[in-house]
Every structure is written in C-alpha cells, then in structure tokens.
Amino acid sequence: MHVLICGAGRVGQGIARRLAREKHEITIIDESADLVDQVSIDLDVRGIVGHAAHPDVLKRARAEDCEMIIAVTHFDEINMVICQIAHTLFSVPFKIARVRDRSYLEPAWKNIFSREGLPIDMVISPEAEVGDAILQRCRTPGAIMSANFAAGQIKLIGFEVTAGNPLIDTAVDQMRGLFPELSARIVGIGRGESLRAARAKDVLKAGDRVYAAVLDAHAPRLTSIFSTQQNRLDHVVIVGGGNVGLYVARMLEKESHIRVRMIERDSERANKAVSMVKRSIVIQGDGLNPDILSEGGVERADFVIVITDDDKTNLLISNLSKRAGARRALALINTPELATLAPDMRVDTVLDPRALTVSQILLRMRRGRILGLQSLEDGAAEVAEGVALESSSLIGKPLGHDDMPEGVAAAAIVRDNQVMMADETVTVRPEDHLILFYEADMVRSVEKFFRVNPDYF
Structure with a gap:
C-alpha cells in the first residue's frame, strides 16, 4: 500500500517506522529538510521537502497514486486542509488527520468530519488516547499496559512477573485450576527480547512479561495476583501541565477522594492550568528540582505521572520521585531506546504515545x-x-x-x-x-x- 505521511515529527516518524517495517511504500513530507533527510536515511523511505498543504507538493509526492494519507503536522487546521485537498484534487481513498484541540472533538460538532463537511475518514487524537491510557494505568496498578476490547467487557492487561508470584513455575494451562472463579486467560509471554503466543505447557518465570485477557469485572482480582501494589489512589502528582496533564487532572477530579497536584515549569501554561482545574493544586516550578517535587508531595504520592515534552526529563523526574518515596511512577517516552532504561531508573510504567x-x-x-x-x-x-x-x-x-x-x-x-x-x-x-x-x-x-x-x- 502506498501511504503518504505529512509531518516528520515524533508521531509521523513512529508511524513511518512501523509501516515501513510492514513493507508498505511510504512517502513522508515535511518543511524541515533536516527531518526529511533523517527519516529518509533511518527508515529507507521516500522524503519530500515542502508544505504538505500545497497542491504542488502533494503532486510531487504522487498523492494521486496513494491509497492513504496521514496528516500529522503540529497544526490541526493544516491537517484538515491537507485532507480536504487530498480528497478534492487527488481523490485519495482514505484520509486520516491528527486533531489535538478537544473543542473539535465535542459531540455537538460531530458532523465536521464527514463527506458533507471535511472529508476526513478517521480522526486521531494522540493526546486524548494518551490521557485515556494513563487513566487505565491508574485503575490497574502494577500493569505495564492495559487495553479494552469487546466494548469494554474484556481487558488485555500486561504484567511483569515478580519474584514470589504464585504462578512462577506454573504451566499456563493450570491457571484455571488454581483460580477457578477467575475469568482470565494468559495469551502472550515476553521473555528477554522475545514476545510470543502462549502455549498450554509454557511455564512462567520471574522477569517474564505476561499478557492476559480478563473479564472487566475480574480485572482487580487478576491485578492482585500479579501485583502487590494497592488499588486505591488517594494522592496523584502530575508533572507536565499540557493538554494531556490537564485532561488527566480533570478526569481524576471527578473522584472525590483523589487529591491531585500538578507541577508545570512554564508560568503561562501553569496559569492556564489554574483556570481550567477545579480542585487540583498547580505548582509553578521545575520538576527536576527536589524542593518542587517535595512541595508536590511526591514522597506521599500513590502515583506520579510524568508527561513533559522531553523523554530524558520524564525518566529523571520519575526516578527522583521513586527515590523520594512515591509508590508508582509513569513516564511518557517517545524513544524506544530510552524506554529500555526504565527498569534501571525504577520507572514502573512507560507509555509510548506513538x-x-x-x-x-x-x-x-x-x-x-x-x-x-x-x-x-x-x-x-x-x-x-x-x-x-x-x-x-x-x-x-x-x-x-x-x-x-x-x-x-x-x-x-x-x-x-x-x-x-x-x-x-x-x-x-x-x-x-x-x-x-x-x-x-x-x-x-x-x-x-x-x-x-x-x-x-
């Protein structure tokens, strides 16, 4: 399939890397010649330098021959225009746009993205997806990932098997006998750098990464088997007051017993956060400063969520928080190479938005x-x-x-x-x-x- 990706930032690069691995024909467009050169060399894809909303640039990228266009520049409106031009001038069959501003996604305006409005077949909102994924991690302590299937009736949850787990040295097909009232099934096992589908006689070892499907109502029971961490959240610290941080804070505020403190370095963004939250306390300061972390109460925090726009900063702040006494820490990491450092940095959960x-x-x-x-x-x-x-x-x-x-x-x-x-x-x-x-x-x-x-x- 010929896929045209507009925008060579983190999201665009992540999409290009994965699709190129599946042997799709990829062309990537960006105004930055340095970014285009980097992606073209690293991923062996075709690169075009130019403004992706300009018809002549899309023409050079052979938009008339592509089967899918993915607009993931940093600007919502440009992404929308790209899809409109791709539809009107080049009849691209399937058009995807990244839309970050949640005001566009309100149910009241659902007809914006339609054949009669803007001809966009699929809207992706990484910030909303990341926010929802963080909230899922809040509800599944000890999990390395969590996803919903069957309209939320089934959860897929990933755990790391720690020493002392009752399932160590137990074959996968014996789980039902040990926990007859639990509707869950192990489907994947990661060991070292490999990840494979589970077979009946596979035996779990300490350090394995286990992926299990579980009935939603039974998820807390499954979590208690793989994790000794408490389910209840009382004190959450969010480092990073961007769109994702604000979304998570506002959702957590709906739980009356949860106290949220947010740390944001940029004063303008911190002031904006103050006006948009209700019960959360916003602290303006650098999360790399131990005194600021202490003011946020990380030593008493049940969960520290570090979601600044810098991967290295996220790892360091998560590590500082754990050293101070935080029970769990989540770091937003875009770079796969840095994600491998998480265990050594005492980071419990890594989230890759791409x-x-x-x-x-x-x-x-x-x-x-x-x-x-x-x-x-x-x-x-x-x-x-x-x-x-x-x-x-x-x-x-x-x-x-x-x-x-x-x-x-x-x-x-x-x-x-x-x-x-x-x-x-x-x-x-x-x-x-x-x-x-x-x-x-x-x-x-x-x-x-x-x-x-x-x-x-």
Whole structure:
C-alpha cells in the first residue's frame, strides 16, 4: 500500500517506522529538510521537502497514486486542509488527520468530519488516547499496559512477573485450576527480547512479561495476583501541565477522594492550568528540582505521572520521585531506546504515545472484519478483535492453547453480547467476535480468519 505521511515529527516518524517495517511504500513530507533527510536515511523511505498543504507538493509526492494519507503536522487546521485537498484534487481513498484541540472533538460538532463537511475518514487524537491510557494505568496498578476490547467487557492487561508470584513455575494451562472463579486467560509471554503466543505447557518465570485477557469485572482480582501494589489512589502528582496533564487532572477530579497536584515549569501554561482545574493544586516550578517535587508531595504520592515534552526529563523526574518515596511512577517516552532504561531508573510504567496512534492506523489497514487492534512491544505482536465469517477456517474449531496455529492464542469470544473466555471446550461459530493474540509474522494469517474465503463460493 502506498501511504503518504505529512509531518516528520515524533508521531509521523513512529508511524513511518512501523509501516515501513510492514513493507508498505511510504512517502513522508515535511518543511524541515533536516527531518526529511533523517527519516529518509533511518527508515529507507521516500522524503519530500515542502508544505504538505500545497497542491504542488502533494503532486510531487504522487498523492494521486496513494491509497492513504496521514496528516500529522503540529497544526490541526493544516491537517484538515491537507485532507480536504487530498480528497478534492487527488481523490485519495482514505484520509486520516491528527486533531489535538478537544473543542473539535465535542459531540455537538460531530458532523465536521464527514463527506458533507471535511472529508476526513478517521480522526486521531494522540493526546486524548494518551490521557485515556494513563487513566487505565491508574485503575490497574502494577500493569505495564492495559487495553479494552469487546466494548469494554474484556481487558488485555500486561504484567511483569515478580519474584514470589504464585504462578512462577506454573504451566499456563493450570491457571484455571488454581483460580477457578477467575475469568482470565494468559495469551502472550515476553521473555528477554522475545514476545510470543502462549502455549498450554509454557511455564512462567520471574522477569517474564505476561499478557492476559480478563473479564472487566475480574480485572482487580487478576491485578492482585500479579501485583502487590494497592488499588486505591488517594494522592496523584502530575508533572507536565499540557493538554494531556490537564485532561488527566480533570478526569481524576471527578473522584472525590483523589487529591491531585500538578507541577508545570512554564508560568503561562501553569496559569492556564489554574483556570481550567477545579480542585487540583498547580505548582509553578521545575520538576527536576527536589524542593518542587517535595512541595508536590511526591514522597506521599500513590502515583506520579510524568508527561513533559522531553523523554530524558520524564525518566529523571520519575526516578527522583521513586527515590523520594512515591509508590508508582509513569513516564511518557517517545524513544524506544530510552524506554529500555526504565527498569534501571525504577520507572514502573512507560507509555509510548506513538504506539497508541499506530494501533488505530493499523486497524484501518488490516484486511477483514477487524473491529479493534492493539500493537504490543513496538510491533512484536498484536491483539485484534474480529468477526468470524461463515467461510472462516476457524469455524467449528476449539480454542485451546494448543488448538490454535503456532504464533496465535485465543483470548475470548463474544457471542450474542455474552463473553466466553477461550478454552478447548469453546468452538467458533459464524458471527462470533473473536479476540486473538498473534505474533508479528502471523498478521496475514490472522487477517484471513476474518476475511471472506473465495473457495467458500
């Protein structure tokens, strides 16, 4: 697929890196010649220097031949104009725009992005996605990631197996016997640099990264098995008062027992934050200053959320907070190489905003009736929710760990709005919503499960 990416910033680079790895033909446009050169060399993609909203620049980028355009410049309005021009002049079939300002996303203005309004097929809002992901981490202490499927009925949660966990040296297929009242299923295991689909006799070891699907109501129980950290949040410190920090603070304020303190270095941004929060206390100062962190109360904090616009700063502040006594710390990290330093820096959770955005885009690129998708560990694996068609090769097949193809594990089925965790007694029926974990090299095979098989006719 020929994909045109407008904007070579962090988000654009992250999307380009992932799509280039999947062998798509990528062209990236940016006004910065240095950025274009860097991305072109690093990722071996075609680069165009110019303003992506100018028709002649899109023409040079062969917009008339591309199947998808992704506008992720720093300006919402430019992204919208890019999509409009791509539609009007070049008939690009699928158009995606990054929109950061939440006022555009209010339900009252939902008709803005339509064929009759701005012809944008998909709006991505990394800030909103990151904010929601942070709130999910707040609700799942000890988790390294969390995502929703089946309209929120199923959660996929990732944990690190720590020493003393009751499941160490236990085979995956014994989990149900140990916890018969728990509706959960281990589907993926990460060990070292590898991540693979779980098989029945796989044994968990300390240091493993475990990905498990769980019924939403049972998520706290699963969390208690993998984490000794408390569920209750009383005191949260947010370092970084941008759009994401404000969104998280305002959502946490709805919980009456949670006290929120926000630290923001920029005085203008801090003053804006004061006017937009209700109960949160805003402190103007540098989060790298231990005295400022102490004023924010990090030594008593249940969760410190560090979301400035600098990865290194986020790691350092998270480390300082943990040393001061904070129970948990989350750092926003855009650079995969820096994310590997998190364990040594005592950072509990790392959040990569590009991974959230890429998951949304990949959902639109996958073939077949796939309704939801989450990319894991920089593309090493994915979890998808799809509809099993009558012609699918899975129809009538059981869903035990060893019944699935190598590299694929079934998590759950939703049938008539009822959730069933996968096991060897559950078989697939037409129109089932099936949630699968699969390794990266199984993408095309999984797509076939959710596509019409020509041989069926």
